[in-house]
Amino acid sequence: MASVPRAHLLIVDDEPVVHAILREALHADRRTMSSAATLAEARALVGAGERVDLALIDKNLPDGSGLEIAHELKERDPFAEVILITGYASFDSAVEALKVGAYDYLTKPFEDINKLALQVEHALQKVQLRRDQERLLAQLVQSERRYALAARGANDGLWDWDLHSGQVYFSPRWREMLGLSEGEVRGVAADWLDRVHDDDRERVEAALHAHLDGRLDHLQDEHRVRHRDGTFRWLLCRAVADRDSQGRPMRLAGSMTDVTERRLAEQQMQYDVLHDAVTFLPNRTLFVDRLGQALARARRHPGCRFAVMLLDLDRFKLVNEGLGHSMGDKLLVSFARRLEGCLRAGDTAARLGGDEFAVLLDEVVSEQDAVAVAERLTAEVSTPVILDGREVFTTVSGGIVMATSTYERPEELLRDADIAMYRAKTTGRGRYVLFETAMQHRAASFLETDTALRRAVERREFVVYYQPIVSLESGRIIGFEALVRWQRPDRGLVPPLEFIPIAEDTGLIIPISEYVLEAAVKQVRAWQTDGVGREQLYVSVNVSGRHLAFPGLVDTVGRLLLDHHLAPASLRLEITESAIVENTAAVELTLAKLKGLDVQLYMDDFGTGYSSLSYLHRLPIDTLKVDRAFVTNLGKEGENSVIVHTIVTLARVLGIEVIAEGIETADQLSHLRALRCDHGQGYLFARPLPAEAITELLRRNPEW
């Protein structure tokens, strides 16, 4: 604020002593003063436009009446004050003073200088006050003009609420914003407040009271107000109360800005952040948030139970790679819609990424409930869909977890649902599995094993054992199966079934497999040449489906044979049925290439998996290994004999040899001989043994 100028006094008197007294009494140093001795002099000063706040004027001047100059002064500046100085106190003097609008009058000679000074002081204060008011008013007018301009420019609606009468003025623009005509506005606060959205009303009223009570220095809130057409507009309301000297609000004046567009844009942005762009389902962020809410609710109301189900499309990658990404997207969308179709009101379906979906099953009381929903879901989504005229099959694997009080965070539920889903996938797709605590230990040990396995690969902690394969006719050893073991420093020898499945999952099977291949190739070459000299011996190495699908396999095998001077006929690769059935086209090509190297191929564990003989003549298989399960019960019940007999007969027709696995008893051996099975392998002959033990065995038994 500009500094207030010092007050200016004018003293008009023909007696110099009066000037002297007044100067002394009125602290001339704190204010400015000018003096005149005659009417003419005073006129000259006032006429020159000098600002005068208070004039002390002698009524009787040598050249006329002091009243004249008093008049002129008041006319020019209504806020200026005059104190008349008269020779004696009289009623007439008082009346005269009032007539010119003087503030007061003084009589000469001055009796009480202090009283005089006080009088002057009060008069000056009054002038000052009126001048301040005037200035504020001017400022107010200016700012109001400015505000009105701004409001018009910003298209704001204005309102002004008289808190005493309850009357509210709403500007035409305010009405227009809500599509209301003049007649539809009664001019009360309810015109506005009754139209506020139910979800916002409480907040608006709270903000209103907080400001009126003086707890907030202004009112500002964005809320929805119902337009005449029934839609809601987002309005930004800003208002300030006008208060009396006690601080009580008297008026509340404010503006309304339509911010609907901005709010919609914000909502869209928020929607985008929380939803998947392909299926429009909630994304992981939103899903985790909902899970958090469900957990909090369950904590408050322990009866409230819910379940989480994770779903994974089984053959999504095939569709995506085989039929193209746009087809993949269509499949996801169609799946999302079918998923939604299966849900009840409180459930939430979300796409967590890729082909992974999740469902929050609200108010599921028991595991049976969750299973029932899961069953309905898996059945529903397992029917084929037509996309661009093509029939596409999808099955899903699902994992379900019931939210119990042991869960504290959403991530824990997702983790366990994931473990259950993983189980579902590994036990044959198209199913769902309910999470059990035991799985968690398994999952934990899985992780632990995976970490240790990685180290094992680096440190080459593997050893290869060899189990003789025997000709059932001659009883002689014709070859060996290479069987890997993990020499774990902290635990000793770990059998392959405890780490091969994990290595297959994590891809570590490839380096492990390559290690075994190299060791086996080197070893069998050693037996063929050094000392033992059994030229005809071969080694058969197990190759996992994962390795079979690995592009480098054929090259690795070719290089190993060359590097170690091993005849291709001395290496056989054992492949399981499932590895072949699961990925036909690419695997068939690999098998053909391996055959091209002259390496023989064995089908391992025959009869356990898909038990389909139909592909046998399509594939370049040289030998079948009949699974131990058939051999074990041979002779006890008739059935296994029939199966083995059928396999042997069929193999003979196709020109394929047969090896019986797991021969443990002489009885089994004689049965197999009777069935004219070619070769055998089992504890009856020898257990898998370290290379040195085999070397020893071959040396000692040259006839074997």
Ligand code: C2E
């Ligand atoms: P497989 O290829 O069917 O190997 C035969 C399994 O039967 C071996 O178990 C062997 O020790 C066992 N066996 C042999 N004769 C008998 C018998 O008379 N009675 C009984 N009860 N068992 C017998 P092992 O060594 O524990 O290997 C298990 C499986 O691990 C193998 O089954 C094979 O699928 C896999 N495997 C082993 N080494 C490798 C490898 O280097 N690479 C891959 N991919 N898999 C391997």
Ligand code: MG
């Ligand atoms: Mg095998």
Ligand code: MG
């Ligand atoms: Mg086998």
